Structure formats: C-alpha cells, structure tokens
Amino acid sequence: MMARQGAVRFSRQACGLLAGLMLGAAAQAAQPTESAGPAGDVQAFLQQIQKAARSLDYSGVYVYQQGHTLQSSRLVHLVDGTGERERQEVLDGAPRECLRQDNVEQCLLPDRKLVVIRPARSDHFPGLLLGNAQAIAAHYEWHTSPGTYRVAGRECSVSELKARDRLRYSYRICTDKETHLLLKSQTLDPDGHLVDQTAFSSIRVGAAVQSSALTTHWDTRSWQLVTESSAPTDLQSQGWRFTLPPGFQSVAELSRQIGPAHAVKQLVVADGLAAISIFIETFDPKRDQTIRQGDLRQGAVSIHRMRLASYWLTAVGEAPAQTVRDLARAVQYVPQAAR
Template sequence: MGLVWLLCGFVAPAVAAQPSPAKISDFLSQVQAAARTLDYSGVYIYQQGAAIQSARLVHVVDGTGERERLEVLDGPARECLRQNDVERCLQPDHKLVVVQPARSDHFPGLMLGDGHTIAQHYEWKPSGRSYRVAGRDCSVSELLARDHLRYSYRICTDQKTHLLLKWQTLDARGHLIDQIAFGSIRLGTDVPSGSLDSRWNTQGWKTETESGTPTDLQARGWRFSLPAGFAPVVQLSRKIGPSHGVDQLVLSDGLAAISIFIETFDPKRDQNVKQGGMRQGALNIYRLRLASYWLTAVGEVPAQTVREVARAVQYVPQAAH
C-alpha cells in the first residue's frame, strides 16, 4: 500500500457534497453514531510526527453489543479485542493479556462524552468538496479552534454512511501535525466472517487487570485551574506494581483530552527523570515536581496548554482535612 495519498492534504477538485446537518452537534453525533453502530473492517495508517504505524481494525455490532478487534501491524505484535466497554489487549512477546476499560473516542470515533459544548470552542466549516479515501467518496469539512488552547481538524466522512475515513490535526497556522486514515475498508455484509477471531492461543498466558478506583482529588487537597471548555471526565487512582500508585484526572472539551497524572516522588526511581516538555506529533507532555509528587500533563493539545495546566496545579494538604 502506498503512503503518498496519506502524506498529502486534501487536494481533490471541488464537487458537490452530500447534504449535511445544520449544526455541529448534529454532524458530530452522526459521525460518532456511524463509528459505534456500523459493521466495518479495514487497515488504517496513523502518522504521528515522523512516526508512521498501521493497524487492522474490525468492528461488528451483533446481539451481544459492540465487538472489535484491533491488530497493530508494525513493530512488536499486539492485538486488542473489545466487547462493549471492556477490552483484552494481547502482548504475545510477553504471553500477557491485559484487561482494561475500553475507550469510545478512538478512530473512527471522535467524541469523548456528549460533546454538547463543542460548538462553543470549535467552528464547523463544511467545504462543499468531496474527496476519495480508501476508494470511497467522502465529504471534507473543518473543525476550527476558536482559541489557542486546542488544535483544529480537517476530516473526511463517508458520503453514504457518515463514517469517519480520514482525520488530520492542524496547528494554529493550518500546518499538518498528524493524521490517520483508512487505506482500505469494507462495510456491512462485506466484512469477512471470522475476522473478529484472534490468531493467538492465549492458553497459559498471564492475565493482568488494569482498573482504577474512583477518587476525589479535590477532597485530597489538589486544586486545578482548567482551560476554558475543558471539564473533568473521570478521576481515578490506579496501582502500577505492588508499591507504586498513580492518580489520574482526565479533562476533555469533547474532542481533545488532557490527562493529569500524579504520583509520589521516589528518589531512587525518579532521580534521572527530567522536568519540562516533550512532543511527538500532536501529543505534548509536560512534567514537573510539586512538593513530594511528580505531576505529568499529557494531551493532544498545543504545548502551551499542557504546560499551563501542569503549572496551575496546587497542592493544599490541609484542605484534605
């Protein structure tokens, strides 16, 4: 499969697109519903900065609900099998199965939560142009950020089913940062039977369960200054190993998400960990030391946003009492 089509922008000639919903909320709900309710299978390619990775995705809705199989095709073998809100991720090299909560916003899904405030922070601009992705006609539109706190997006949705076929992340100057798109896709009855079956026999493999316990970080003394439009989605305490725990606060504006991780500083474990920021494609990370804790903000938002989020966190121990 060639990568030229993926590494270029939408350059197709303008033609009339299919009628679109009048409001951004209706449009996004339509696209999200297609990702959750349709049967489809295909290979997509994800470009994040200089890194390119491909994966095979199968999604089927049957009498048991949503079922999905995601197989990473580059690097170490990895496969995730989802049944509704739970997924089992297989790591063949380690003969390990990790059971964890599933997310609904991964490609070709795009929303986290109901997205009722998205219109306040993004302008939806249907272009009236069509394009071809994976051999299917799709309509091009843009979700333009209204401020510097978030990225803009250019997307192409299938004209017949409204399924998201291509997603591009753009910086404030309109430059491409990263993108993800189907290179091949089958829909409905064209999805091969048995394509949800794993090719790995996991008998005798070790199983680990990743789960979190709901927590109230504010009651424990933590204070957060949230960027405009971002609201808390979940707060969890997780165990990472027998003696290492981490708290996580997830924020979202409906499209973009930021996670704040809080863990106790360990001089032996963390003495070589550096403070400051790093970036890969649209993903930015900012880490700093706060009292006896490490604080890490991670999100597919501009570097300034994660930096400001991290620096605004305060710890007031007496507030926990």
C-alpha cells in the same frame, strides 16, 4: 494513543494513553462556506459520526502518519447480540493487539507473553467525540467544503473544525457519504500546519464483516495476566486544585491500580474533541530520579512532567504544548484542605 524510545518512562505513567499529506488538492482548493450551521447542527453532525463508529460493522486497515513515521493497524468492529466487539492489531513493529468486549479490553503483548486486561477506551479512530459536545461550537468554527473526496475507494465529505483560539488544535475530517463513518482525520496546529493524520487505506462496511475476523491467532493460555483497574475518586477532597483551560471540563477523576503496587490518580478534562489527562503518583526517588522534567512531544500529543511536593505529575493530551504546560503548572496541592 504509540510510544517512542524516548517515552518509555512516560508510557508507564500514562497507562496506555495514547495511530498524500492533505485531504487532496481538490479539497484544499475548495473554499469553505462561512459557517456550516448553528451550534445544534455541529453537535448533531459530530454525534452522527460518533454513532457510526460505535454502531456500524466495519473492518479495514488504517494508517497513522506522524512526520516521516507511518504505522498501520487492522481494525475490526462488530455489533451483535453479544454487544460491541472490536479487535485492533498493530501491523508494524512489535506485534500487539487489543480485543474489546463492550467496556473491557484485553491487550496482547506477544513479545512479553503478557495479557493486560483494562477498561476499554472508545475515543480512538474512527471515534471522534471526547466528553460533552455541547460547548464545541463555542470553541470551534465548523466549515464544510463543496463536492466530495475519496478515501479507501469511498466517497466522503470534507469539513473542518477550526479552533477559535490557540489553546487547541483544529481538525480536518472526511466522513463517508453513505454511512457517516469517519474515514480520515487530520490534526492542524494553531498556524495551520499538519501535525498528524489517520486514514483508512482499505475498509469494508456492513454484511461483508465476518465475526471470525475478531478471533486472535495467538495462544495465550500460558501467558502472564495483568489486570488494570480503576475507580472514581474525589481529587479535591484529597487537597488537589486545578485551573482548567477555557472550554475544558472535568470528565473523570480516577484512581488507577497498575499492577500490585503501583497506584496512579488521574484527572481527565476535555473540550468535546480534545482531552488532557493529569496523572499523579507518589514520587519514588529510586524509580523516578532519572526521569527528565519538562516538555516532550509525540505528534499531536504534548507532555509536561514535573515534581510537585512529594508527587510526580504528568500532563498529557492532544493539545498545543503551552496548553498542557499551563494546565500542569496551575495544579496546586493543599494537604490541609484534604477531607
């Protein structure tokens, strides 16, 4: 999830969707083994990383790099008797931060004096898994590199999840030797070129994390409050038909209310590591006439926007542009099939 000037209109539809260039000379030079293990092993490995992201106490600063653009964020994560709590603060550009309590988060936009309450996402860094991990081995090859590397002063193990086709990206990751927490992640396109990367530049784990670090310094008592809500829906019963890329499965069908008069339907599909969403909303000539149809890209995120009947479709996900484009163009609307 860092909108650029050219994607201001997209951000409205996406509702908050989507932060040394390589892991190091030694890691690049190391030859990976032919295979790191059977399917069950890669599932256990990835579940271990996900569990560390959700259950450990940690705080630090991580950096997202996309081309020549860098953005730093401070992240505090704590699990105690009140549940899972998190504070994420963007340190560059306009100030903004999100405070999460279990499955609900408050995002603070100080320059607009605005608080947005919405369902929380848990798939951001250092989380890794999206949806069901069982099919990952069928679409990614798991390789490990010998030896260790260092990120933010901590030793980590380097491994790669290499896509078996050109429908998805590959990932090179470095996980903490002691805790299995993801310390660095890189996204590689089908030709092996670096698309973007995220890595901790400093981190503390365990008892050194204080609950006071979860408290914002902004006084929001006079700020405007906006609530975004979502509810499960059945898109097929409404006449929508989708053809999913191989390996991707539907993980959510939602109806989202963004403000008092803006409703958006959303389909989320994932292959375990990558997710693509299709947002569907009624086409408004006054509001949407100037929005450009076609492709847009922000780092690893590909976007395709198109008009279908009286609706506006936006497909967005961390996948190659062709995959996102094909998914959007395969959508059919059959109103007579609606129940």
